[in-house]
Amino acid sequence: MANAGIEVISTLRQMIVSGEMAPGERLAEIPTAERLGVSRTPIRIAFRALEQEGLISKLPGRGYRVRQITAESVAGAIAVRGVLEGLAARQAAEKGLSETQLAGLQQCLSIGDAIFSKGYVTRDDLNLYHEINQQFHELILEASDNPAIASSLQRNEHLPFASVSSLTFNFEQMEQEFRRFNFANMQHHTVVDAIVRRQGARAEAIMREHANVTLNYAEVFAEDSRPGSKAQSTR
Structure with missing residues (x-):
């Protein structure tokens, strides 16, 4: 994975850990890309990785939601x-x-x-x-x-x-x-x-x-x- 992709995933993890992205918060590609100042591609990849890790869950249709983590x-x-x-x-x-x-x-x-x-x-x-x-x-x-x-x-x-x-x-x-x-x-x-x-x-x-x-x-x-x-x- 390219450094940019690794950095985006790590940044999103950190935002979830810190509570900057709170449990229950809805996530979508375009606003998240704008928030981090990157294109949609690394965001799309990051969302899939974070879903696999159990940090976010897929919503019906489009978008994700931050999961409650204890x-x-x-x-x-x-x-x-x-x-x-x-x-x-x-x-x-x-x-x-x-x-x-x-x-x-x-x-x-x-x-x-x-x-x-x-x-x-x-x-x-x-x-x-x-x-x-x-x-x-x-x-x-x-x-x-x-x-x-x-x-x-x-x-x-x-x-x-x-x-x-x-x-x-x-x-x-x-x-x-x-x-x-x-x-x-x-x-x-x-x-x-x-x-x-x-x-x-x-x-x-x-x-x-x-x-x-x-x-x-x-x-x-x-x-x-x-x-x-x-x-x-x-x-």
């Missing part, structure tokens, strides 16, 4: 993802990596290191990280050689923020985003180290913790449900 639903979906990806990392460590899989993981780490070595991140950096992050997780899933894990993850991905691809970027808080994703990149290093050393239990624990980083989304939803929050004020 902290509990997000936390539950992420917990399931952590268990599944943890199992994938354990089995990858037990089976061992092929040369191609190891090279792919090392390439993801190298690109991530180059992104964060500057001490700051740009929009392009975050879009690139989105791509390598997805590749990284796909490689570990492939290395587990367990189709049942992939099948279970696909079913879980229809829940809000359960997919590894459903990252949000806050482009107004770039220092925060640097710290957040630099930490995630360091976790990538430690899980690869555990897999290479054939330390299955360690690899599983790190991968589960890596998924739990996403639980800050659940905390945001919990905060937004309190009186006086931004989300409350926009409803």
Whole structure:
């Protein structure tokens, strides 16, 4: 997916997380495109992706509606993802990596290191990280050689923020985003180290913790449900 498309999807996710797009709000292509200053094509693609992620629902005829999302639903979906990806990392460590899989993981780490070595991140950096992050997780899933894990993850991905691809970027808080994703990149290093050393239990624990980083989304939803929050004020 082109960087522009990734950025539009991430922006819309962030608007839903923050409450700027409130539960029940109707969404249509033209006004949303005008709101973001983009063409209708990336909006159309974004709506389809967000529907698959369980963040919006299709209305009869045309248009979508923002779904009600709770902290509990997000936390539950992420917990399931952590268990599944943890199992994938354990089995990858037990089976061992092929040369191609190891090279792919090392390439993801190298690109991530180059992104964060500057001490700051740009929009392009975050879009690139989105791509390598997805590749990284796909490689570990492939290395587990367990189709049942992939099948279970696909079913879980229809829940809000359960997919590894459903990252949000806050482009107004770039220092925060640097710290957040630099930490995630360091976790990538430690899980690869555990897999290479054939330390299955360690690899599983790190991968589960890596998924739990996403639980800050659940905390945001919990905060937004309190009186006086931004989300409350926009409803």
